[in-house]
Amino acid sequence: MNLESASPTGFEATSGLTQKGEQTRARILEAALFLFMERGYDRATMREIARQAGVSLGNAYYYFRSKEHLIQGYYAQSHQDHLQACRDILEHEKNLEDRLRKVLEAKIVTSEPYHQFAGALFKTAADPSSPLSPFSPESQPTRSQATQLMAQVLDGSDVNAPDDLAAELPKLLWLYLMGVILFWIHDRSPGCARTFLLIEHTSRLVAKLIRLARNPLLRPLTHRTLEMLRDFQADDRRLTDSQDSL
Amino acid sequence: MNLESASPTGFEATSGLTQKGEQTRARILEAALFLFMERGYDRATMREIARQAGVSLGNAYYYFRSKEHLIQGYYAQSHQDHLQACRDILEHEKNLEDRLRKVLEAKIVTSEPYHQFAGALFKTAADPSSPLSPFSPESQPTRSQATQLMAQVLDGSDVNAPDDLAAELPKLLWLYLMGVILFWIHDRSPGCARTFLLIEHTSRLVAKLIRLARNPLLRPLTHRTLEMLRDFQADDRRLTDSQDSL
DNA sequence: TACGTTTATTGAACACGTTCAAGTCAGCTC
DNA sequence: GAGCTGACTTGAACGTGTTCAATAAACGTA
Numbered sequence: 001m002n003l004e005s006a007s008p009t010g011f012e013a014t015s016g017l018t019q020k021g022e023q024t025r026a027r028i029l030e031a032a033l034f035l036f037m038e039r040g041y042d043r044a045t046m047r048e049i050a051r052q053a054g055v056s057l058g059n060a061y062y063y064f065r066s067k068e069h070l071i072q073g074y075y076a077q078s079h080q081d082h083l084q085a086c087r088d089i090l091e092h093e094k095n096l097e098d099r100l101r102k103v104l105e106a107k108i109v110t111s112e113p114y115h116q117f118a119g120a121l122f123k124t125a126a127d128p129s130s131p132l133s134p135f136s137p138e139s140q141p142t143r144s145q146a147t148q149l150m151a152q153v154l155d156g157s158d159v160n161a162p163d164d165l166a167a168e169l170p171k172l173l174w175l176y177l178m179g180v181i182l183f184w185i186h187d188r189s190p191g192c193a194r195t196f197l198l199i200e201h202t203s204r205l206v207a208k209l210i211r212l213a214r215n216p217l218l219r220p221l222t223h224r225t226l227e228m229l230r231d232f233q234a235d236d237r238r239l240t241d242s243q244d245s246l
Numbered sequence: 247m248n249l250e251s252a253s254p255t256g257f258e259a260t261s262g263l264t265q266k267g268e269q270t271r272a273r274i275l276e277a278a279l280f281l282f283m284e285r286g287y288d289r290a291t292m293r294e295i296a297r298q299a300g301v302s303l304g305n306a307y308y309y310f311r312s313k314e315h316l317i318q319g320y321y322a323q324s325h326q327d328h329l330q331a332c333r334d335i336l337e338h339e340k341n342l343e344d345r346l347r348k349v350l351e352a353k354i355v356t357s358e359p360y361h362q363f364a365g366a367l368f369k370t371a372a373d374p375s376s377p378l379s380p381f382s383p384e385s386q387p388t389r390s391q392a393t394q395l396m397a398q399v400l401d402g403s404d405v406n407a408p409d410d411l412a413a414e415l416p417k418l419l420w421l422y423l424m425g426v427i428l429f430w431i432h433d434r435s436p437g438c439a440r441t442f443l444l445i446e447h448t449s450r451l452v453a454k455l456i457r458l459a460r461n462p463l464l465r466p467l468t469h470r471t472l473e474m475l476r477d478f479q480a481d482d483r484r485l486t487d488s489q490d491s492l
Numbered sequence: 493t494a495c496g497t498t499t500a501t502t503g504a505a506c507a508c509g510t511t512c513a514a515g516t517c518a519g520c521t522c
Numbered sequence: 523g524a525g526c527t528g529a530c531t532t533g534a535a536c537g538t539g540t541t542c543a544a545t546a547a548a549c550g551t552a
Contacts, residue, residue, distance in 0.1 A: 262499095263499090264499065266500080301502090302501060302503065304502055304503065304504095308499090308501070
């Protein structure tokens with residue numbers, strides 16, 4: 001029918017729905033959040049979500065391709081929250097260390113409500129064939145938004161990285177962010193204190209490395225690393241342009 | 247019975263089984279491998295595995311806690327294969343870059359048969375609460391074996407890292423290995439060529455960084471990083487020593 | 493051998509995610 | 523209004539992983 005095309009991730013689309021349809025969809029999503037929060041992802045069943053939303057079981061599948069796609073709805077929301085929060089940060093902060101740290105901290109803060117079922121989400125997202133994987137084609141829009149954010153972190157800062165490095169850094173910083181999130185998912189410390197500790201330490205480290213990149217001693221290393229990255233991306237395009245689309 | 251000491255991960259143990267029990271267990275494992283290979287992890291059902299093994303459905307669950315634990319059986323095997331393969335490498339190779347690269351390559355080579363369902367395994371392993379997670383207490387034996395391996399890679403090499411760094415490096419290299427495996431899981435290129443490319447590039451990079459660690463310019467950076475790591479581990483012990491055992 | 497205990501085995505039953513053919517409803521054209 | 527079309531809704535049915543109470547087999551002990 002409608003579906004696909006448009007909409008950041010391709011399946012949480014609201015386009016092509018009746019007004020009534022949108023309402024139903026929202027009710028289901030709301031019920032899902034409520035139950036996920038109340039008893040965790042695994043113990044919230046589709047039947048219960050449907051019942052709570054006042055619709056039939058099959059109807060939930062009319063709006064969401066699977067149970068996992070229900071999570072994606074919230075994930076997209078938290079992503080928007082993060083982008084919003086970063087606008088203020090990037091406007092007022094100039095120091096690279098602080099920009100980086102605060103952007104990462106904001107990510108954790110805005111993701112906090114989902115921490116308890118982040119494990120369940122990740123369980124699916126980790127599967128390379130899942131559309132929820134951060135590396136999947138379906139996540140490409142979200143991914144490029146995130147790398148653009150990292151580009152802004154660099155651009156408005158007091159550091160001027162060498163051109164060749166600057167071209168690749170946003171992607172690298174996004175990867176760094178993914179690593180932090182991986183840590184956060186496993187973090188069971190109260191208030192995720194350890195994740196914040198990690199951010200405090202590593203953001204400084206990363207910023208320092210970027211500043212050092214111009215240093216002659218490190219230049220060959222940087223150069224070689226960048227060459228490798230470009231290699232990989234060329235290879236990537238070659239592979240994805242061929243028939244093997246998924 | 248036999249089996250190397252106490253079974254790496256603690257739940258695929260053969261200990262406490264009758265001779266007949268071991269045979270049954272082996273038959274189930276064999277049938278599972280066959281069907282996983284033939285039609286992939288998802289399409290191989292427990293009923294079919296049981297039938298192929300000539301046992302009842304319930305019986306399979308007597309020997310394996312879940313379908314995923316069936317995979318773990320093979321993974322443990324590949325771990326032993328890797329350790330074996332590394333013995334030769336570490337005996338004949340002295341150059342750090344080569345030692346590191348070859349050990350990593352051996353890991354990929356020995357894991358190759360499991361690549362197609364590595365995604366499925368990882369789906370569970372990614373969940374922090376799963377015993378299959380590489381960070382879980384249950385995996386501790388395997389983990390420490392792997393870090394010991396990394397210590398050997400360093401010890402027998404032509405590089406002498408500063409003491410404070412040398413103390414932490416094995417763990418860091420293990421983490422690096424985990425990263426490579428994460429990449430491998432997502433690698434869909436023929437023969438996992440991209441993973442080998444990654445290893446070739448990054449192993450050189452990592453080795454170069456270790457060599458550079460003595461340099462005065464990087465010394466403060468190294469120092470600060472190590473301090474951070476020690477902080478984290480102290481914090482870790484503090485948290486795990488308390489009541490929160492899982 | 494007889495008995496009790498542990499180990500091994502069974503298959504029915506359960507709960508869940510997912511599918512689907514069949515229905516209902518809303519808006520449109522004639 | 524009658525009829526058509528397509529969005530929406532339903533719940534039974536399917537296939538799956540997993541559990542469990544019951545049974546059988548093996549083993550030790552008197």
